[in-house]
Amino acid sequence: MSSAAYSPAPVSDDGSWPAPVAEGPVRAEVAVPGSKSLTNRELVLAAIADGPSRLISPLHSDDSARMIDALRALGAIIEAVPGEGRFGPDLVVTPFEQTGGDAVVDCGQAGTVMRFVTPLAGLTRGEVTVTAHESALHRPMGEMIRSLRELGVDIDDGGRWMLPFMVHGHGHVRGGEVTIDASASSQFVSGLLLAAPRFDVGLRLVHHGERLPSLPHIDMTVEALGHRGVHVERPNDREWLVPAGPIRGKDLTIEPDLSNAAPFLAAAALTGGRVSIPHWPVHSTQPGALLADILSEMGARVSRRSGVLSVTGTGEIRGIDLDLSAASELTPSLFALAAFADSPSTLHGIGHIRGHETDRIAALVGNLRALGGEAEELDDGIRIVPRPLRGGLWRAHHDHRMATAGAIIGLKVPGVSVDDIGTTAKTLPEFPQLWREMLGLADEAAG
DSSP states (O other): OOGGGSOOOOOOTTSOEEOOOOSSOOEEEOOOOBOHHHHHHHHHHHHTSSSOEEEESOOOSHHHHHHHHHHHHTTOEEEEEOOSOTTSOEEEEEOOOSOOSOEEEEOTTOHHHHHHHHHHHTTSEEEEEEEOOGGGTTSOOHHHHHHHHHTTOEEEOTTOSSSSEEEEEESOOOOEEEEEOOTTOTHHHHHHHHHGGGSTTOEEEEEOSSOOOOHHHHHHHHHHHHHTTOOOEEEETTEEEEOOOOOOOOEEEOOBOTTTTHHHHHHHHHHTOEEEETTOOSSOOSGGGGHHHHHHHTTOEEEEETTEEEEEOOSOOOOOEEEOTTOGGGHHHHHHHHTTSSSOEEEESOGGGGGSSSOHHHHHHHHHHHTTOEEEEETTEEEEEOOOOOOEEEOOTTOHHHHHHHHHHHHHSTTEEETTGGGGGGTOTTHHHHHHHHTTOHHHHHO
16 A cells, blocks of 8 residues: 555644544554665665666655655656555666756755765766755754765865755765764765765775764665675774775665654553564664564563564563664654653663754653653753653654654553644654554544
8 A cells, every 4th residue: 555545644723633542452463664764775776776776665755755856866767666565666766877967956854865865966967956954954964075075076065064065076986085973973974885886996984983873774784785796894893995896786675664663562562562563574784673672671572473573561661771872763762662661761872863853852851841751861861750741742843753752652641742743754654544553543534
């Protein structure tokens, strides 16, 4: 079923979305669409490969649409073709060549587009303007701009070190050696690695910052390159060597988005129910793969059988002290679950999420306090002290994961409304309908 087949989310007169309350234990199987992170990486690699590729069961969302538009602007041909996936067509990608002509790349709110497409702009011939939605212009880009200049890319940012800026493409990128501080985002590393095989002399990339968040996403990038015949050497955990050479065109099936499964699995733990996610991969570099261990640590029972991951709530939610540096995108869902735990929780290693769609740490703390909860901002994380909560407005702050966190809270707290549930379209347009289906409310929503 394509996303277009889903009913719009029912909203209140003020445009907010009343989060449905779970009347009892949730019991459902929920299929989620393809991974945003994998879809956008494979789109980039397909666009600079040596032949056509087909992406099977990709994600169709705002972020992937932005990536498709950006790559088309640079000259790639991307066609939707019928497929067997529930959530939309497959994509056939014909790579772009070093074509001339000016282009505009609007990244919207997609960090992957701004960090992955900018290196490709240097491979074209023409002037490429890179911009974004006004709510995303603040997102860190300085290290990417500086690094690309060192590698031979001509970028005019007006001295701002941020979006918008212009790339003067000369048809090739010299490449070579560069040192980068990717403490603010692992996407700086991934963006350079993805384009590196097309650089004249490849790339030697060294990270020198205090920390490197979201390492699984870098592993995902390295694995994606490997599947297309590019061997990335790692002399140590802060250095990558990518040779210049061809990237193979290939047909690939996109895994389900495991991080987008987090709210549904959290619902099982919170309500004492059982939620199953089909097609859960045996091995995955997605950070969401860590959910099985994390939810088990928080008191749920987790099982895996015949490609289906199931989480069963036990009636107990344990407070945790958790380093989420490898999977910071799970923070909003785990924060919401921790608000109902039997003891305080601390989530740390996540200072960099202040630079995501919103300052996620401040937004989560502010939202919970507005509902009568107790949470504290830490330098590198959040501390949550469970307290009785009341209904009220949960602000999404243009952030899809903030919106889904509000939905989790609303399962147990009557009267919670999310001011902009539509922001979930960034990575999961079907979220409101899938949520209601999980709760057995789909027919009501459709009527």
